[in-house]
Amino acid sequence: MEKDNKAANNRVFEGDYVTIALDQKRKWVVRIEKGKELHTHKGVIDLGNIIGLEFGSRIKSSGGTVFYVFRHSLPEAIYKFKRATQIVYPKDYGLILIFGEVVPGSRVIEVGVGSGALTAVIATYVGPSGRVYGYEINEKNLKIAEKNLEKLGILDVVELKIKDATEGFDEKNIDTAIVDMGDPWEVIPKVYNILLGGGNIVVFVPTFNQIERVVQSLEENNFGFIRAVECLLRDIEVKRGAIRPSMRMIGHTGFIIHAKKLVKH
Amino acid sequence: MEKDNKAANNRVFEGDYVTIALDQKRKWVVRIEKGKELHTHKGVIDLGNIIGLEFGSRIKSSGGTVFYVFRHSLPEAIYKFKRATQIVYPKDYGLILIFGEVVPGSRVIEVGVGSGALTAVIATYVGPSGRVYGYEINEKNLKIAEKNLEKLGILDVVELKIKDATEGFDEKNIDTAIVDMGDPWEVIPKVYNILLGGGNIVVFVPTFNQIERVVQSLEENNFGFIRAVECLLRDIEVKRGAIRPSMRMIGHTGFIIHAKKLVKH
Amino acid sequence: MEKDNKAANNRVFEGDYVTIALDQKRKWVVRIEKGKELHTHKGVIDLGNIIGLEFGSRIKSSGGTVFYVFRHSLPEAIYKFKRATQIVYPKDYGLILIFGEVVPGSRVIEVGVGSGALTAVIATYVGPSGRVYGYEINEKNLKIAEKNLEKLGILDVVELKIKDATEGFDEKNIDTAIVDMGDPWEVIPKVYNILLGGGNIVVFVPTFNQIERVVQSLEENNFGFIRAVECLLRDIEVKRGAIRPSMRMIGHTGFIIHAKKLVKH
Amino acid sequence: MEKDNKAANNRVFEGDYVTIALDQKRKWVVRIEKGKELHTHKGVIDLGNIIGLEFGSRIKSSGGTVFYVFRHSLPEAIYKFKRATQIVYPKDYGLILIFGEVVPGSRVIEVGVGSGALTAVIATYVGPSGRVYGYEINEKNLKIAEKNLEKLGILDVVELKIKDATEGFDEKNIDTAIVDMGDPWEVIPKVYNILLGGGNIVVFVPTFNQIERVVQSLEENNFGFIRAVECLLRDIEVKRGAIRPSMRMIGHTGFIIHAKKLVKH
DSSP states (O other): OHHHHHHHHSBOOTTOEEEEESSSSOEEEEEOOTTOEEEETTEEEEGGGGTTOBTTOEEEOTTOOEEEEEEOOHHHHHHTSOOSSOOOOHHHHHHHHHHTTOOTTOEEEEEOOTTSHHHHHHHHHHOTTOEEEEEESOHHHHHHHHHHHHHHTOGGGEEEEEOOGGGOOSOOSEEEEEEOSSOGGGTHHHHHHHEEEEEEEEEEESSHHHHHHHHHHHHHTTEEEEEEEEEEEEEEEOOTTOOEEOSEEEOOOOEEEEEEEOOOO | OHHHHHHHHSBOOTTOEEEEESSSSOEEEEEOOTTOEEEETTEEEEGGGGTTOBTTOEEEOTTOOEEEEEEOOHHHHHHTSOOSSOOOOHHHHHHHHHHTTOOTTOEEEEEOOTTSHHHHHHHHHHOTTOEEEEEESOHHHHHHHHHHHHHTTOGGGEEEEEOOGGGOOSOOSEEEEEEOSSOGGGTHHHHHHHEEEEEEEEEEESSHHHHHHHHHHHHHTTEEEEEEEEEEEEEEEOOTTOOEEOSEEEOOOOEEEEEEEOOOO | OHHHHHHHHSBOOTTOEEEEESSSSOEEEEEOOTTOEEEETTEEEEGGGGTTOBTTOEEEOTTOOEEEEEEOOHHHHHHTSOOSSOOOOHHHHHHHHHHTTOOTTOEEEEEOOTTSHHHHHHHHHHOTTOEEEEEESOHHHHHHHHHHHHHHTOGGGEEEEEOOGGGOOSOOSEEEEEEOSSOGGGTHHHHHHHEEEEEEEEEEESSHHHHHHHHHHHHHTTEEEEEEEEEEEEEEEOOTTOOEEOSEEEOOOOEEEEEEEOOOO | OHHHHHHHHSBOOTTOEEEEESSSSOEEEEEOOTTOEEEETTEEEEGGGGTTOBTTOEEEOTTOOEEEEEEOOHHHHHHTSOOSSOOOOHHHHHHHHHHTTOOTTOEEEEEOOTTSHHHHHHHHHHOTTOEEEEEESOHHHHHHHHHHHHHHTOGGGEEEEEOOGGGOOSOOSEEEEEEOSSOGGGTHHHHHHHEEEEEEEEEEESSHHHHHHHHHHHHHTTEEEEEEEEEEEEEEEOOTTOOEEOSEEEOOOOEEEEEEEOOOO
16 A cells, blocks of 8 residues: 555656756656746757656657656755755765764754755654754754755755854753864864763864864864775766766865764763 | 753663774674673773763773773674675765765665675664565575574664575565675676666675676666766774874775666667 | 086087077977077077077067077977877886886887877886887888988887788797787787797777787787776966866876786796 | 896795785785795795796695785885885875875985884885985884885885984985874974975875964975875775775875975075
8 A cells, every 4th residue: 555655656756846857967857747847958858747657657848858846855855955054965964974883763963064964864864753953053054955945845844043052052961962163172062061971073174183183172072983985986987888987076075073972970 | 852862872782782992993792781891901800880871981890991882883894794704894885875875764675685794784774664585505604694683683674584585576666676696697687677767776895807797787777867886985094293194004895886777678 | 537527418418409588488409509599479588699608598589588498308209299190208208217217228019109208218227238110001100200300319229110910020029019009909918929038018098999809819918917098187277376187187098908918937 | 138038036035025826815925935934824835836836827735725926025125025014005105105205216204103104115216316314203113114115125225213203403505394193283393394395295184273383384385286185095986896995994094285395595
């Protein structure tokens, strides 16, 4: 029964945000409405015609080019986010999730919402029983983030606040804090206060100088089991007979620092 | 109220599996029972004394060495799994999760359960409303996997089966299939049949020759938007005044290939 | 005496090729002549005025911008080569030199001269007592290569030939063969014949499929001690207080395969 | 004529240092003497029997195992050096050579001889017309280095000195200075004084903190065009049908910093 619903629901409804894809690079996020059109350099697509199609179906533009329609999903959505700030990459947010032990039901603080990319990841994975409290000092960023998150339909587990986290948090008994700001050491003592014992902090910083100051602050504030890593992702070009790593590669985004709250005695 | 419960429950109960940690490298997974002891090279720990302690607390061994007690969580648990097969690493399973769009509520097929590491990750992230169907042909592996998963308390969302997936699956309307076996091309046509339109397949293989055959099979079986990547993780040593990348690094585990099911017309 | 000459000769003479540099990215290779000018977006430099200056000196353009004059040296020269083909990078040619045991006095065959980048490196390091025999089938490439090499003043140790190396070589008793062509397996049997016992072959190829065919050909043609590597170079941005790896990075150029000629018995 | 000599001389003479190789990992450096034996776990080799063999020839041990004899060459020799200190790797010394513009005829200062690995590389590539001045404060290291270099037959272009380079150098008009010591900033002002205008300094350091101090010192001492890089080498396993990167990889050795002496005005 539920399975049949799954199949029946695996299609485009009016009002959905979907991804229209030409290839790996050329994709569009659109809201499906009767009478609306998507204009591309390969012709026009009548969005009303997509209603009722199964995801994964192909559609032809006015010019006869084949496009595909996909569910609007996390990695693509983030890639297409309106950007107020540097966007975190899948290679990093997958690890942040894992190291931070962010799981369905977790209560997570995020400091530095930015464009909401990490917020989207956390909100997706804490699921309906979890909660994300997002702190941001820039009101313009927060509005962009809110709009980005709305398209993914995950705003109900997110509380966004314009607030300077260095002055403290409104919540307590938090499982995980994720910090993505320029001077994370300013907020680390406050994070200690609101984490559960053994709880996780994950900090994302681009420079080595920041690693050093973050580690010092973590050590001084009774965090332990500190680990810092960096992650490099390389695409492999899969043309048959000529498999090879891609020449294009991002050499650096940032370092992920993870630590656990030790209980004071 | 719920918050207060969170704090009240953030402590060790009899029967729990917990992690006892000396440092990043030396950790033990134990089941807490009165009268049981953990013997280490740094002295003996009376596990009964741990009951009621907050997670993140320190405990002293008979020899006076300080250990810490942590919740038995995913990455540590997997690292400590009894191993029937090569274990997948956090750098890879974070990405498999993300690329495969495995989210709370997903229904996922896993081909090649092995020691259950990926199964544990998927089961954790599909949450109580999701489901993992794990196929494995080696009965001994499956028993080890079952035991590993039991300690994490996630067996209720997992169905493990001794069955050769190349002969087909029992399920349909699956969101994501994750394939970790030596000859994944054998199972790709069957995976196509049971995935929802636009659904995801993620294949993990160690060699370039396998990439080539997997990509060929995906193309022949109406999968599209194929992408292959590899991920390198490097630890940064965080000794103050001497921050540097670690000399130790794993040079290769495997390649992650992702594709989407296109609907036939 | 010789030392004093070194200092006296460390200056710009008429007819020299020199490098004029604004910063790491913006450099020009010019031949110094009285009455000639270098036009840049930061003003004009009268090249006649540079004659007699010590290398490392600064010069001002008509617009008052400071430039520096440096000896026209290998890595910069290659970077500024007129390109008929993909240019090999320092990270790779340093290793090719080392693995190929190309040292002062070596007699080296190069198959696939292209724009002459590797030829320039080999010619520089075999020194006046060594010799490079460069084979190329494309006459246009060879002319570009010749011009590039002329500016470095190393043509006297190089013999460039328009000739298909798959038909055999004119030389014998060669220390090292360096092969940079699309189908290197075509030339490997001929390379075996002209190498000294224990001599080195180094092959540079971009794809995994080529690695496989090269290795097969090497094994079938009595080469041994085969090793294949890839090399990744990452720039570190050295702005004080914000040391970090560069976001820009080349993800792949090619693989370096090295083997030694085993004597048949 | 010279070619014929090359072939005639491509064989083992009494007194030569040669490499006896079983496979890529198991190699021995021995001096060939009549009546001497090499004892391995795969049997005994009578070294007298090797005299007159062509390099690349195979030899059988008393146990019937096949070994090969190769010329004692740079990368293998360094790998087999007696080690007083951490040994620099081919991936790094190839680049140091290239960035430092060390070419046949160069006059090079080396600060921090250690076990002589970099000294061996420099001495080999400056050739008979060049010169290396090696400074080392630890007498024991220097003796080990001397012995290592002797086996390569390159001591005639090397001057080793027990001397603290922070007190200044005996030479001037130097083309390139290569600095491999813990606190390179101590020696940078002295290096400036003895380099030719436009001359090169290359510094090798393991930590980010050192990069920062080196760059500051270079900037304060009128060096320019500063560039820092790191190099990662990965082996590819070339078993046919299963080509893949090696799991074993060195994650870090050090950073290479290069700069040029700017002339003061």
